[in-house]
Amino acid sequence: MSTTQELHELPAQYDPGQTERAVYERWVAAGVFSADETRSKRNGGDRDPFVIIMPPPNVTSVLHMGHGLNNTVQDVIVRWRRMAGDEALWVPGTDHAGIATQNIIEKQLAAEGKTRFDLGREAFVERTIGFVRQTGGQILQQLRAIGASCDWNRTAYTLSPELSIAVREAFVQLHERGLIYRGHRVIHWCSRCLTSLSDEEAEHSEEMGTLYHIAYPIAGTKDKESLVVATTRAETMLGDVALAVHPDDERYTDLIGKSVLLPIANIEIPVIADDYVDPAFGTGVVKITPAHDPNDFEVGLRHKLPMPVIMAPDGTMANGVDAGSRVPPELLGVDRFEARERIVRTLEKSRQLKKVEPHQHAVRHCYRCDTVVEPRLSDQWFVKTEPLARPALQAVRDGTIRVLPKRWEAAYIHWMENLRDWNISRQLWWGHRIPVWYCEKCNRQIVSRTDVTACDKCGGSVRQDEDVLDTWFSSWLFPISTLGWPDKSAAPLVAFYPTDDLVTAPEILYLWVSRMIMAGYAFMDAAPFHTVYLHGTVRDTNHVKMSKSLGNGIDPLDVVASYGADALRYTVIAGMGMGADLVLDPKDLERSFAPGRNFATKMWNMGRFLLTNVGSAPVGSVDELRDTELTLADQWILGRLNATISECDAALGTARPADGNWAPEDRYSGLRLSEFAEAARRFVWNDVADWYLETTKGRIGTDGADSEVARAVLTHVFDYALRLLHPIMPFITETLWQRLPSPLAADRSEFLAIAPWPLPHPVAGNETDAMARFDLAREAVSAVRQIRSDYAIPPGKLIEAFVQSRANGGLFTDQARLIGQLGRATLKVGASPTDAAAAHAVLTDGSEVIVPLAGVVDLAKECGKLRGELEQLEAQLESLSKRLRNEGFTSRAPAAVVDSERKKEEEWTKRRELIAAKVIALCGG
């Protein structure tokens, strides 16, 4: 193949738009992303399985930067493990998202002037199914554009028939084990969504409210004696059934057992004593509203008080269960906040409003629509969480599961320890209907895996529970349900459960992650994964979370179109420290994404150089090269490659715990993706492109063996660089890799995506020495460039003398080695009698060396010698400068550089002398 043809194949400009789609289609067509159960070691195969279950996005959602970040991270990890030889599986899926999806359809209906009740349940569900079928799941299509290497054959959906079986099974099993029960208590109620919420779905936010001090006249007193109560939710007073004081509060002791008159409702209610009351807060008197406050509910239970409900589900005032006619006619149907205003005004008029003061407090809001949540007494289904939490807590405590970054581990533990029972029933229509039937005739409650048509006892007709299950009750099963549970012998479940990493944002640690861990133990008796990786949030430059509604979002597909998926991925990975937020500028995509694109372009051009110069003829294997054949540069770049591989591996860490538990040294050290990206980038750009590739220019193309050596080494180094970068920038690396000349001893895979992950290769010759010597050469080159720049010397002019004398001196390497050795050591002297004559140096890598005392003393002398060499260097620089000045050049930066260097060096010398002196003093000379 001729050079021109190859250049033709590799256009001067990399065009991601033209290549990415085709590359992706070839991967899919070749089944590169498909995992094979039979290859898993757990299923008789020869590979370790490595599995990530995708946090299922809402089925109606479209790709935003948050997804872009989340899925890029997962893809980087899964591609790394795929190359490392694991049977890698990434399971994609979507969540039916009960409330969120129902809200969308309700909004559509509202636009048509209708409510879901106008349609009826069946038609509403049909319509939603239709909507999901038409527009749902497009996010999974979009994920392909950013290169997500999911096994699309296993795409899951929480409301699919398979997963619905799992949901039912889980419900029935927990019910059989006594862990699901029907409870009558105060729950969080969203008056807009018309459903109950779990504790986690009712989110706190600090708000400025008003504390109203209201006087309740004491019954039977003539002169309007009263008890004053402080409340922020004045409207709930209509549901008051008592006033409570602390039993030991002397101010009120004689009032206990008496009655007060509830204003507006004009009902007599008792004054009771309960420990729950804090005498120090407000007036020390609390109104008890059992149906509309969880604490008051508990008080109500203890004192066997009635529990009148004074609000309708939609948040308007109404006489509900046990309310009689507490709500006066003029307030019936009035919204709760309006009612609050009116009641306050009424009390003001009757002079029963004693004080009004601003009061900051936390108010719970619906996590889907932000409506203020109303505590409300109702019947709901609950999961008893304590028995489920026990193993889930233990798993994180004992290192079966690690949480990265570490700080979230404490948050998880704290939350798990204080977990309350989980309300799983929702008064919605979109979701898994609760598998409970009630006999119309004998009132029997039937919990069943299959649909029930008649009572199994009396044959009476049955009706199914109206409620659906919390969305999270299906997604908490995702790691098991997507793999075939409840069939415990299903091949995917056997081969791939437990999974490995779970990658998500901290905001759903409690809502989802913790519950998956509980489900894993409850149904499979094993943790669902061993690593929870929590990444940050995507924010704009004002650190505001990106969102469509705020208009500060970036559409990942726009970025893909303008900069390419690789640029998007690189930016996301390189810009994100462990657990840190990712800040991007929605108004300046160029600033955010150009570095990634530029890096891709750099690689593209390296590829063009390589194809033009190395050509497509097969190259030799580097393993067969002898050290006598390798130049200093060859040895150096191979050494740098090894170092880079080690750096990348260290940043990525151990993929899985060795014996079921994380070893302390691995537990918090892995998945430092930005460091991985930086190590690879540094190598490719600063080492290969800036230095090594330049050294091959005079070699490749010449006749003789050295040209072949350079071809082999350059190709090898670039090949391995592409491998290291593939998880981050899969498209361009695959494209370039496909065109690399093949090594003579070739067992190359068809795709880079499944090519082996690099291992360090031993370099022929003395690697350390060669690297030091080449570094010296680089130092010399840099020094010359600096002089050139300072004196504005034209590119053509040579300054040979300096290079040579510098290279011969070997000053920098020796100096570096010396300072390095002492610098990293902590000296412990005379720790034991046998140590008396030696200094014990503990190096920072944990290894220890014994330095004979004489050696330490020599170090001090050595410092003096170095100072001499430094002076020699200065002299050389000075004479060079003089010569240049004589030739008519003038320095543009007559640098005090040497001067400051000497100062710093002297400082270090002093320090070393101090240490040495101390050593001598301690050891008695």
Place this chain on the structure above:
RNA sequence: GGGCGAGUAGCUCAGUUGGUUAGAGCGCCUGCCUUACACGCAGGAUGUCGGGGGUUCGAGUCCCUCCUCGCCCACCA
């Protein structure tokens, strides 16, 4: 109210166990269209590492304290 994180160059951020002259990208300045790359190359400037105190031969890193911002948790009406 409790807990956690952050504050490092103009901007966005790295900096594992204290140790060679605190780094990267972008931006900025100077010079280069040097036949892979101007989405580039070479050179350069910019930091009291939030303030103060302490431990140490040595602190961005450890301890104390204060300030600013952010996050999580929370049944004080």
